[in-house]
Structures are given as C-alpha cells and as structure tokens.
Amino acid sequence: MSKNIALTPPMGWNSWDCYGASVREEEVIGNIDYMEKYLKEYGWKYVVVDIQWYEPTADSTEYHPYAPLDMDQYGRLIPSVNRFPSAKDAKGFKALGDYIHSKGLKFGIHILRGIPKQAVKENTQILGSDKFAKDIADINSICPWNTDMYGIDATKEGAQEYYSSIINMYAEWGIDYIKVDDLSFPYAKGEVELIKNALDNCGREVVFSLSPGPAPLEEAEHLKKYANMWRISGDFWDTWEQLYKQFELLGNWNEHMGPTHWPDADMLPFGHICLREHQFEGKGKWTNFTRREQRTLMTLWSIARSPLMFGGEMTHNDQWTLELITNEEVLEVLKYSNSNKEFYRDKEKAIWTAKGRKEEKYVALFNLSEEERAISIALKEIDITGEITIRDLWQHEASQLSSEILSVKVKPHEGKFYKIK
Template sequence: MSKKIALTPPMGWNSWDCYGASVREDEVRGNADYMEKYLKKYGWEYVVVDIQWYEPTADSTEYHPYAPLDMDQYGRLIPSVNRFPSAKDGNGFKALGEYIHNKGLKFGIHILRGIPKQAVKANTPILGTDKFAKDIADTNSICPWNTDMYGIDATKEGAQEYYNSIINMYAEWGIDFIKVDDLSFPYAKGEIELIKNALDNCGREVVFSLSPGPAPLEEAEHLKVHANMWRISGDFWDNWEQLYKQFELLGNWNEHMGASHWPDADMLSFGHICLREHQFEGKGKWTNFTRREQKTLMTLWCIARSPLMFGGEMTDNDQWTLELITNEEVLNVLKCSNSNKQFYRDEDKAIWTAKGKDGEDYVALFNISDIDRKVDLDLREIGIEKADTIRDLWQHEDFKVSSGILNCKIKAHEAKFYKIK
C-alpha cells in the first residue's frame, strides 16, 4: 500500500452520532448527496457507515445481544438487505460504494475486530485455507460492550487468511476507509498487525482507523507504523467536560502526529444527533455544545490536526453549522500547518501554536474556564519579533498590535484563532 495515504487528517461523516447501530442506505446516500453539494470543495470526502450494518434487527443506538447477523458461507459479515437494499444478490456494499465514488467522494465502513461468534458456532471454513472458524477464534477474547465477536488468535494458522478474506471482500466493494473497533483499548497488537498486512495487500489504498480509545501512549511507535489514525479517548460526545479533557490528551499525543498517522480526538458531535435514541422518541436532539464551544472544538481539532468526522445528520444542518465546518481559513490550518504544539496550558487557559506553509504563524488562545477572562500572549515568547498583520480566522478581520502583545478578552469556553504575518 502506498505511503501517500492520509497525508493530511481525514475529513468526513460517520453515521454513529446520529443513527447509532441502525443507519439505513437511504440515510447514507442522503448524507453523501449533501457532502457532494456543500462540503466536498472544502476537503470533506469520507462517508462512513458505522457499526451493525450486518444486523437486520438494528433499530436504535442500542445493541441487540446475540442477535442473528447476516453472514456468508465463509463467516464474513455482509450488509443486511432490509436496511441496504442494493446489497441484494450478494452485491454487498459494491453499489453503495459506486454511488459514493461517482460523487467524487470516498466510502468507509466500521467493523469489530475478530470473527463472528455465530461463525464459530457453525465452524465455517476460512476462505483460501483448510482451516475453520474454531481453529482461529480466541473465545476468551471478547468485546466488553458488544456480543457479536470473538477475538482472533494472531498466532494461529488461518488467522491472517481470515482477515485477508474480509479485507479483500471489502476492497471489491470499493472501500477507502475502515474503522476497526475494540482494537485500541485494550491494545490488540496481534490483530492490528494482521489487519494492516491484509490492507497492505488488498490492492486499494484504505485508511486504517483504530477505535475506541484511549490508545496507550506507550504504543505510539507501533501505532505510527500500523495505523493512519487512532482514538486518544473513549467515545466523545457533546459535553464540555469531555472537551476540556481533550486539551490534555491532544497535548500528550502531539509529538506523535504527522503525515499518514494522526491521533484522533473523535467525532464532531454537531448538528442534529441521536436520532434513534429512545429517550428522544426517535426525533433526536440538537448538539448540547454552545456555539462558542463548537468554535473552541473546531479550533482545537484543527490546530492539533485531529481528523474531522462530522457526526450529525448533515441534511438537517442549519446555515450556522454549515459555515462552522466550511471556514476555509480554519480548515487550512488543519490541512497545511506544521510545527503544531501546545505552548501553554493550565486549568483556565490553553495556547496552541503552529507554522504555515508560507512562513506565517498561527496562534489559538482558549479560555477553558467557566468565567470570562483575559488571555494574554507576548508574541516574542513564541518567536515572533514583528507582527505586521494579525488575522482573526473566525471573524475574517485583520488588525494590528503595537506592543507585540496579544491582549484578549475571551468569554468562557471560547477560543480566538489568529494568523500572524
């Protein structure tokens, strides 16, 4: 597989935050249509179907324990036709992938590590070998929050061949992105290596995303070799306490960020989310993040160069949300900056800096306290002796400072984002 994959942090949409385990084909297509029309020109490109696409009874954010799964004769999960009609006649996700590709976008899916428990029960053969499901299953290795799978013993003959068989099938469907769950926490090194090897030999360039987190920091070098992005936290949702924690985590992981390997602060829980949660009566809710908090999140993710995966039902986006995720000046920092680092952080404020490709400097000032406060920065402390022009990337306005000191009054949970030339 080419090393030119994911040279910048991947940007896309994932179905989890709005549909949980129950997304349907028409909803995926609708979000692809929206992305093509409104987001593609800004760099958004991945359309990712999250968990349980192989479960015909999935209808909410909740998992159905031990539900029957759609599976072929080789123990490989396939899309449920009642939810993905184009998968009929053994077509899998090929037609959906072609629909997304024809829009100039890229297609992704989610899987859980391992082999289906029902494949082990049936002892299905493994394609390309004389081995069977029971020969490779580690029945002591199970996901703590989902009942579908057993782990695979990476030392067993047939283990690599099983992963080859599913990855090659996905490649035939045209996938460009695979999110593999239950890999990072605890760290399943053996299965990560099996999957990476299968991806390297499948004939397609596929982004390899590890979930959930927190990924172990001591495995950073292994991650950089074997994955394109990996979660640094558990599932991230629309509450300030979790966003506050991401400052520390992104700071800890910052030195391991770079082309083709990105610490992932998880999805953007923006817009219309939780559409199938029972507590919201199937109507969902709008994100709990305030507008200031959403700008803070976007500022942090972009200057720390975390992948951007939008979580809401995009066809319901209001104009404000659309403008939030299509600010070209902010997104340019995600795509093109370098030397990104957390310069300062305490309980109340944080400062991140970065360099631009044309020699410009970027500075993000965060008030992460619960009250309005001043956040000041002497530009000489970050190596800027002269600032001819300072540009506010959110307001699209230029201004000057005569003293070389940025004096900012910042509201609670708000961020200021500047380009300095």
C-alpha cells in the same frame, strides 16, 4: 504503509452520532448527496457507515445481544438487505461504494475486530485456508460492550487468511477507509498487524482507523507504523466536561502527529444527533454544545490536526453549522500547518501555536474556565517581532498590532484563533 494515504487528517461523515447501530441506505445516500453539494470542495470526502450494518434487526442506538447476523459461508459479515437494498443478490456494498465514488467521494465502513461468534458456532471454513473458525477464534477475547465477536488469536494458522478474506471482499466493494473497533483499548497488537498486512495486500489504498480509545501512549511508535489514525479517548459526546479533557489528551499525543498518522480526538457531535435514541423518542436532539463551544472544538481539532468526522444528520444542518465546518481559513490550518504544539496549558487556559505554509504563524487562545479572562502570549516566544498583521480566523477581520504581547479577553469556553504575519 502507502505514502499516499492520509497525508492530511481525514475529513468526513460517520453515521454513529445520529443513527447509532441502525443507519439505513437511504439515510447514507442523503448524506452522500449533501457532502457532494456542500462540503466536497472544502476537503470533506469520507462517508463512513458505522457499526451493525450486517444486523437486520438493528433499529436504534442500542445493541441487541446475540442478534442473528447476515453472514456468508466463509464467516464474513455482509450488509443486511432489508436496510441496504442495493446489497441484494450478494452484491454487498459494491453498489453503494460505486455511488459514493461517482460523486467524487470516498467510502468507509466500521467493523469489530475478530470473527463472529455465529461463525464459530457454525464452524465456517476460512476462505483461502483449510482451517475453520474454531481454529483461530480466541473465545477468551471478547468485546465488553458488544456480543457479536470473538477475538482472533494472531498466532494461529488461518488467522491472517481470515482477515485477508474480509479485507479483500471490502476492497471488491470499493472501500477507502476502515474503522476497526474494540482494537485499541486494550491494544490488540497482533490483530492490528494482521489487519494492516491484509490492507497492504488488498489492491486499494485504505485509511486504517483504530477505535475506541484511549489508545496506549506507550504504543505510539507501533500505532504510527501500522495505523493512519487512532482514538485518543473513549466515545466523545457533546458535553463541556469531555471537551475539557480533550485538551490534555491532544497535548499528550501532539508529538506523534504527522502525515499518514493522526491521533484522533473523535467525531464532531454537531447538528442533529441521536435520532434513534429511545429517550428522544426517535426525534433526536440538537447538539448540547453552545455555538461558542463548537468553535472552540473546531479550533482545537484544527490546530492539533485531529481528523474531522461530522456526526450529525447533515441534511438537517442549519446555515450556521454549514459555515462552521466550511471555514476555509480554519481548515487551512488543519490541512497544511506544521510545527503544531501545545504552548501552554493549566486548569483555566490553554495556548496552541503552529506555522503555516508561507511562514505565517497561528495562535489559538482558549479559556477553559467559567469566567472571562485575559489571555496573553509574548510574540517573541514564537519568533514574531515588529509591527504585524493579525487576522481573526472566525471573524475574518484583520488588524495591525505593534505591541510585543498579544493579549485578548476571552469569554468562558471560548477559543480565539489568529493568523499572524
């Protein structure tokens, strides 16, 4: 794996939370322009087109079982021109990728593991091989929630050539990030290795993201060797119950986090989301998370160094949401802290600690309960003694502390975030 990929947790936007299976080119471009104008200077750079970009009939969050897919003669899925007009004349995503790169940003796409059932039915030839789709398809390996694909038998001749053929095509489009779905639960180790080999030989440095979760903790060493980020949970949405669960999962995965390999707590379902869900009549909804819970999420993801992928329609962001995701002091912890660890957790509270680039210490205090609580930590336990300066990273306020114990009243579902030096 290149030592230059994902040295810090990737930060970007993904179309799933707001558009599901049906994002269109003009919507992607709107978010590209927003990211360049408001977020790029803070380190946000990946723009990721999620699932079904090859399905012309996609029109909502829902999947259409056995829908016809746009595909070339080699069984490789290509963008649907009715949704991505710049893909006409067999250009694929090249024009969209060029536009993203012209803004100083990076381009990502989502795929499902395997080979299209449509390709197997037509028994298309595999580019660069004398084998055909039926020779490599594992018809007993199917995604439980999407009907598009068969898995690939990694032991079959032609399997590597197929994955190399699609990855090389994506490289020609200019991709910098690939999210591969139905890969880590259950863990498709053989296909992970085929994809990684194809990426290593495609001529581009591409972030390799595995989805969905939970990825198997017992495969941590394999994941660190072959992937840049992997989901630690199923799809994460805007409920406190799901956020509460992420504390345990991030704690379990913490020791396996580091440059080029990041346990991924999933996207940030902030802002205007679910724009294509039928139950919201195409108008979507604003995140169910309270402002307090959103700060708690950003605090946890940052001190645990999970990738940040914004899920809402960014052009609809209000000023508060923009400020939430551009807090430079919080993002400093995400990008550059070290020695991050879950210091303590029970059913009612959690404490995380980390070190900074200049020997400063970070402490995050979380109230996981429904009542206000005083949460304390003895500073000598994190090697801090004497009079210190403590800075609240959300309030941007500093104060002196001479006590040997940091004790703070924390509201329900709140996360307090401090820099100490």
